Amino acid sequence: MSSNHSATGEEAKRHRTEGPKKHIVAFVMSLALTIIAFAAVAAGEINTTFTYIIIVGMAILQVFVQMAFWMHMKDRGHVFPIIAILTGVFIVITMVIMATYWVWW
Template sequence: MASNHSSSEEVKRHRVEGPQKHIVAFVLSLALTIIAFAAVAAGDINTTFTYIILVAMAIIQVFVQLAFWMHMKDRGHLFPIIAIVAGVFVVFTAVITAVYWVWW
């Protein structure tokens, strides 16, 4: 009886995850890309503000990609999340070390 219950939950979970979420994620990714492109193409916007928009759109885009396309929002993805966080830590450490080394 218990195994039947878990399989029905699994079927419900797969039924809920349909193309609607992928379409929403795709449209959101397109919108973020268009916003970033429009900020650069405008040309009249302050350069610093353009950089801020580009970085913000890139960060949001990373989270959208990880959540919807890489399915990091689902259960059972703790190790990949830990690996990504460790990689980001290593990259930031390397960049900070390189900048410090050059400016020394």
């Protein structure tokens, strides 16, 4: 029974140490990435292709920030959701490539 109690105590301790500090940092990072994307669009003097690259880059970074901090994918025990997400990404990329070749054919 003591081992079960200690596991619960460790889990509570881990959640206490996480605190709002990491959430505030993640929120600020999300805001910064969003502001960078909006600034790239607002500055009309930037090359359109470069603007698209900035927007896609900020979107990819935003996904990693959201998944790591808000969805807690960085914690242990999230192997199955990560595998499912990567499988979905692989299927979507495959479908986009197939559709592109089908249209060009």
